[in-house]
Amino acid sequence: MKFIYLADTHIGGSDSEGYRQQPRYLLHISELMECLAGWIEKQKNIDFIIHGGDMVDSSSAENIDAALKFFRQLPCPVHIALGNHDLTSDDAVGYWLNKAPEYFSGNSVNFPFSHDEMDFYFLTCHWGKKPYFWDPAEKQIPYFSASQLEALRKYGTVSKPLFLIVHSPVLGLPCEQSGLKNPLHLPEGDFSMTMRKIADELSVKAVLGAHNHMNMNVELDGVNYITVSAFTEAPFEFKLFEVTETKLSMKTISMAAEAGFKSDYNFDKTFVQGRLCDRFFERDLR
Numbered sequence: 498m499k500f501i502y503l504a505d506t507h508i509g510g511s512d513s514e515g516y517r518q519q520p521r522y523l524l525h526i527s528e529l530m531e532c533l534a535g536w537i538e539k540q541k542n543i544d545f546i547i548h549g550g551d552m553v554d555s556s557s558a559e560n561i562d563a564a565l566k567f568f569r570q571l572p573c574p575v576h577i578a579l580g581n582h583d584l585t586s587d588d589a590v591g592y593w594l595n596k597a598p599e600y601f602s603g604n605s606v607n608f609p610f611s612h613d614e615m616d617f618y619f620l621t622c623h624w625g626k627k628p629y630f631w632d633p634a635e636k637q638i639p640y641f642s643a644s645q646l647e648a649l650r651k652y653g654t655v656s657k658p659l660f661l662i663v664h665s666p667v668l669g670l671p672c673e674q675s676g677l678k679n680p681l682h683l684p685e686g687d688f689s690m691t692m693r694k695i696a697d698e699l700s701v702k703a704v705l706g707a708h709n710h711m712n713m714n715v716e717l718d719g720v721n722y723i724t725v726s727a728f729t730e731a732p733f734e735f736k737l738f739e740v741t742e743t744k745l746s747m748k749t750i751s752m753a754a755e756a757g758f759k760s761d762y763n764f765d766k767t768f769v770q771g772r773l774c775d776r777f778f779e780r781d782l783r
């Protein structure tokens with residue numbers, strides 16, 4: 498089984514405003530999506546795409562419709578864990594479920610998905626006082642409700658290896674990667690502790706996050722905590738995962754060479770792309 502993991506496309510956003518780690522090229526979103534479609538077609542064996550959230554920059558009907566139009570042109574199914582930017586309007590969840598039911602399952606934004614050797618569980622974080630709603634003026638504190646965690650625990654008793662997909666990173670970017678004094682973009686509150694505990698309880702193999710727009714791969718107690726850089730920021734990267742009965746591997750792939758436009762890159766922040774260990778790994782699944 499092979500699948501693509503990408504995130505933080507921020508469709509409908511600006512190339513000069515908002516949280517970015519590298520130059521963003523939303524003006525070229527059509528070309529980027531065409532490159533991705535071409536790459537998938539060339540491979541011939543990509544089973545599906547996981548979008549780690551922030552598909553849009555704000556959850557207006559116009560932005561969501563535009564994003565769906567792009568993603569529906571890709572030659573394989575898509576599943577998504579909604580991010581904070583996907584939840585900036587009242588009943589954003591209702592709009593997503595109504596407009597793109599095939600991206601979710603069981604008419605819920607918290608859902609299991611099974612494919613061959615692996616189980617996946619998608620979870621949509623809450624970020625503030627109001628569930629499934631993010632106010633950009635409010636401090637971001639990611640969390641899951643007791644009922645979300647209870648449903649996950651119930652599901653997680655199956656015997657296949659389990660991946661969790663959440664938008665928030667579980668860990669901060671390591672100082673060894675960034676060269677900074679403190680871990681970068683560490684989630685507020687007890688999110689990290691909660692997720693590490695549940696990953697341990699359910700023998701989770703990997704937690705796929707996004708939100709920080711940086712490539713990270715930290716293996717702790719048998720769990721790979723992974724994040725991916727933003728697909729619409731140079732050098733337009735995504736992850737390719739390959740899973741067999743015994744092995745799990747991840748590669749980071751850039752579309753910069755395929756994209757037919759010139760892009761800038763901030764070489765003072767190469768840590769965003771990560772070290773070799775943040776970009777590639779292979780491990781035993783048994």
Ligand SMILES: [Fe+2]
Nearest residue numbers: 551580581708
């Ligand atoms: Fe985000």
